[in-house]
Amino acid sequence: MQAEDDLPLAGLSAIVLLALTVEIVLLALLGWACS
Amino acid sequence: MRTLDWAVLIATVLAIVSWGVWKTRRIRTADAYLRGEGDRFWTIGLSIMATQASAITFLSMPGQAYDDGLGFIQFYFGLPIAMVLLAWFVLPVYRRLRVYTAYEYLESRFDRKTRQLTAALFLVSRGLAAGLSLYAPALVLTAVLGWPLQITNLTVGVLAVLYTVSGGTRAVSVTQTLQMGIMLCGMLGAFLFVLHALPAGVGLAGMARVAGALGKMHAVVPSLRFDTRYTLWSGLVGGLFVALAYFGTDQSQVQRYLGGASLRESRTGLLFNALIKVPMQFLILMVGIAVVVFHQFERPPLLWNSVAAGQARQAPGVAAQLDALDARLSQTFAAKRAGVLSLLQGDESAKPAILALEEQEKSLRGEARALVRRNAPPGQASDADSIFLTFVLRHFPPGLVGLLLAVIICAALSATASALNALGATSAVDFWRPLRPQATDEEQLRAARLFTVGWGVVAMSFAAFASLLDNLIQAVNILGSIFYGPMLGVFLVGFLLKRIQGTAVFVAALAAQACVVAMWLASDVGFLWYNVAGCVLVIALAVVLQAVVGNARPAQPFKANPGGAP
Numbered sequence: 001m002q003a004e005d006d007l008p009l010a011g012l013s014a015i016v017l018l019a020l021t022v023e024i025v026l027l028a029l030l031g032w033a034c035s
Numbered sequence: 036m037r038t039l040d041w042a043v044l045i046a047t048v049l050a051i052v053s054w055g056v057w058k059t060r061r062i063r064t065a066d067a068y069l070r071g072e073g074d075r076f077w078t079i080g081l082s083i084m085a086t087q088a089s090a091i092t093f094l095s096m097p098g099q100a101y102d103d104g105l106g107f108i109q110f111y112f113g114l115p116i117a118m119v120l121l122a123w124f125v126l127p128v129y130r131r132l133r134v135y136t137a138y139e140y141l142e143s144r145f146d147r148k149t150r151q152l153t154a155a156l157f158l159v160s161r162g163l164a165a166g167l168s169l170y171a172p173a174l175v176l177t178a179v180l181g182w183p184l185q186i187t188n189l190t191v192g193v194l195a196v197l198y199t200v201s202g203g204t205r206a207v208s209v210t211q212t213l214q215m216g217i218m219l220c221g222m223l224g225a226f227l228f229v230l231h232a233l234p235a236g237v238g239l240a241g242m243a244r245v246a247g248a249l250g251k252m253h254a255v256v257p258s259l260r261f262d263t264r265y266t267l268w269s270g271l272v273g274g275l276f277v278a279l280a281y282f283g284t285d286q287s288q289v290q291r292y293l294g295g296a297s298l299r300e301s302r303t304g305l306l307f308n309a310l311i312k313v314p315m316q317f318l319i320l321m322v323g324i325a326v327v328v329f330h331q332f333e334r335p336p337l338l339w340n341s342v343a344a345g346q347a348r349q350a351p352g353v354a355a356q357l358d359a360l361d362a363r364l365s366q367t368f369a370a371k372r373a374g375v376l377s378l379l380q381g382d383e384s385a386k387p388a389i390l391a392l393e394e395q396e397k398s399l400r401g402e403a404r405a406l407v408r409r410n411a412p413p414g415q416a417s418d419a420d421s422i423f424l425t426f427v428l429r430h431f432p433p434g435l436v437g438l439l440l441a442v443i444i445c446a447a448l449s450a451t452a453s454a455l456n457a458l459g460a461t462s463a464v465d466f467w468r469p470l471r472p473q474a475t476d477e478e479q480l481r482a483a484r485l486f487t488v489g490w491g492v493v494a495m496s497f498a499a500f501a502s503l504l505d506n507l508i509q510a511v512n513i514l515g516s517i518f519y520g521p522m523l524g525v526f527l528v529g530f531l532l533k534r535i536q537g538t539a540v541f542v543a544a545l546a547a548q549a550c551v552v553a554m555w556l557a558s559d560v561g562f563l564w565y566n567v568a569g570c571v572l573v574i575a576l577a578v579v580l581q582a583v584v585g586n587a588r589p590a591q592p593f594k595a596n597p598g599g600a601p
Contacts, residue, residue: 007299013119016309020115023313024267027108027254034247 036180036428036436043437047217048444052194055210059202065479068203069135069460071294078212079304082291082453083282084312085211088218089450090172090443091420093319098339098422100323102397104251106265111316113274117282118309122302124530125283130298135464136457137289137526144529146537147469152544153525154465157286158458160518162490165454166497171420172447173498176440178342178416179424188498191444195451196491199459200484204294207449207456214445221442222319224435225427229325232430234332237379242328245375248389249331251324254317276566280523281515287457326426331375334368337361337403340421343411344403350410360403367396414501451494459487513562517555520569521547527570528577535581543576 062068074082099107134140138154173187198206233242246252258266282288282305295301337360338344348354371392377385404418427439463483468474474482521544528540551569554560560568 007302009122009302012303012306013123016115016119016306019310020112020313024112024255027105027317028257030243031105031247031253031255034243034252035250 036440037433039433040437040440043434044440044444047438047441048194048448051210051213051217051445051448052198054213055198055206056201058209059198059206062202062205063480065476065483067205068480068483069290069464071204071208073296074205074208074294074300074304075296076300076303076307078208079292079295079301080307080311081215082208082211083288083304083308084315085215085218085446085449086287086291086453087281087450088215088446089168090447091168091175093218093222093443093446094172094175094420094423096316096319097323097326098419100251100320101327101422102419104246104249105254105317105320105324106256108254108313108316108320109256109265109267109270110274110277111313112267112270113272113276114278114282114312115309116271116275117278118305120279121283122305125526126292126301126305127298128530129289129293130301134293135290136286136461137284138286138461138465141525141529145525145540149525149537149541149544151465152541153284153522154286154461156518156522156548157284158461160514161285161287161454161458162493163497163514165451165458165490165494166501168447168450168454169494170498170501172443174414175416175420175424176443178340179421179428181342185499188495191447191451192491192495192498195448195455196488199452199455199491200487203483203487204290204456204460207452208291208294210452211449214449217438217445218442219315219318221438222322225431225439226318226322226325228431228435229322229329233325233329237328237332241379242325244378245328245331246324248375248378248386249327249393250390251327273564273567276523276570277516277519280519280566280570284519284522284526285457286461287453290457290460291453323423326422329426329430331372334365336425337364337400338407338418339425340407340416340418341425343407343415343418346412346415347407347410353406353410356406357403360399360406364396364399367392367399371396455487455490455494458490459483462486462490513555513565516562516565517551517569518548520551520566520571521573522569523566524570524573524577528574532574532578535577539580539584540573540577542580543573546576547572 062072096107129137129140132140132143134143136154138150138157141153142150169188169192173182173184173191176182176187177184198210202209230239230242237245243252256266257268259268260266292301292304295304337357344357348357371389374385374389374392378389400418407415407418424439424443427436431439460483463479463486467482467486468479471478471482524547525540525544528535528543547569550572551565554565554568555562
């Protein structure tokens with residue numbers, strides 16, 4: 001990859017996918033808790 | 036509307052437009068105009084979000100939550116995954132080639148005809164959608180506030196053209212950063228205000244409890260049924276397809292992240308958007324949830340678009356039918372209110388009755404809406420789209436009404452500006468420049484600006500005559516899905532199937548496009564499936580055609596654009 005890109009892409013991608021998983025779980029729990 | 040609201044609205048809109056023009060006053064080259072001048076990641080992320088969030092998003096989504104609850108949020112579950120894939124695999128290719136438009140990549144990978152076919156599909160779909168992004172909010176503003184439709188269209192259109200033509204991609208990005216800030220503050224302010232307006236002691240927990248009893252809090256539906264539009268799986272799979280097509284092949288989005296100062300900034304911008312998109316949509320839907328809970332304590336109107344309702348009442352017998360439905364709504368409301376108060380005092384057994392009464396209210400409103408649709412003249416704002424703005428005008432204090440109207444106008448401006456910017460760039464780069472390869476930088480800049488003005492005129496003209504073309508509006512709503520599938524298919528073949536060449540994918544794209552149009556005209560298949568069908572058809576047909584024709588000569592090397600960030 002180009003020299004300009006020293007971004008920890010794997011780590012950031014993992015954070016994004018983890019955040020999505022947490023959001024889905026929290027939304028599911030919210031629906032369950034309120035029903 | 037009061038003077039303070041006008042002052043807030045006009046000051047906000049004029050400040051943003053002036054800022055966009057002033058900040059980009061030194062744009063003098065075609066490269067700076069088309070690519071921008073090196074945005075940081077937060078500008079890219081906010082700009083991507085502002086491009087996607089049209090005015091109708093802010094008008095419709097609270098109304099959608101009011102009617103159907105939080106389920107729509109599942110549509111966005113595929114978006115973060117698409118952002119990760121684009122950051123890893125697509126963005127580095129676009130930046131390495133230094134393209135101005137996504138379609139230039141297709142010439143480097145296939146040939147010019149494939150590039151121009153895909154660019155033409157984009158121009159048709161986005162050109163009509165740009166008109167709709169002006170017309171749809173103007174229709175609601177006309178219905179609820181009585182603003183003159185054509186003047187609203189023209190004002191928003193001219194303002195968008197003004198700063199887009201002046202500063203190009205950079206002007207769109209810097210204004211969108213501010214517009215997104217206004218939109219987020221406005222929706223947060225709206226949510227907090229409605230929460231505060233609930234009866235004493237209800238609060239956030241009580242709101243969630245009541246909304247849950249009304250069946251509005253089912254945000255995740257793990258159903259495998261294909262006839263349920265929004266489920267966890269359709270959101271993750273269908274939403275991923277739509278997001279890949281929209282963010283990876285639609286120039287109005289691609290132009291936002293190609294303007295990054297570096298690959299690092301562009302990638303971080305995409306991932307930044309991935310992180311905050313779902314929470315932002317949740318906030319917008321929660322505004323609708325707060326409004327529906329508010330109306331468990333104060334009787335809601337039977338119909339929110341009072342102009343359309345008033346027109347329908349002129350037809351013989353309709354007024355009496357609407358009055359009868361209204362009287363039944365009063366009874367339903369009173370019974371439901373009693374149930375909600377019992378629930379808040381700890382009586383969990385009230386829940387089934389509340390849910391049944393909510394279904395009854397929805398059914399009454401459905402009957403009333405159908406009556407209005409049959410008896411009011413065509414070209415009316417939908418009742419659900421009018422919910423939020425009507426609520427704002429009836430209940431919000433002076434100043435906050437102006438801020439919420441600024442949110443809607445900012446969203447209309449940002450969606451229109453990024454569309455015009457991309458349409459102008461695609462026309463100039465993918466169609467005009469190949470005809471004028473010796474054009475000077477000054478001529479290229481002038482052409483890009485003229486095309487942007489031209490598309491602005493097209494969008495405003497479409498918006499001006501849209502009310503006469505009610506069926507066409509329905510078509511434009513699904514137009515994206517008709518074209519996105521084949522477009523995504525062409526790009527996926529380019530990225531994934533290295534042996535397939537230009538002619539095979541070109542013919543496959545034409546055939547797939549014809550099939551999708553036939554599917555639209557002759558079948559009842561849900562329009563979200565057009566994306567999948569178009570994409571799969573292009574890939575399958577291209578593989579077959581390539582096998583039939585065999586490998587021809589290798590493609591000519593593509594000359595990357597000079598200048599700009601690598």
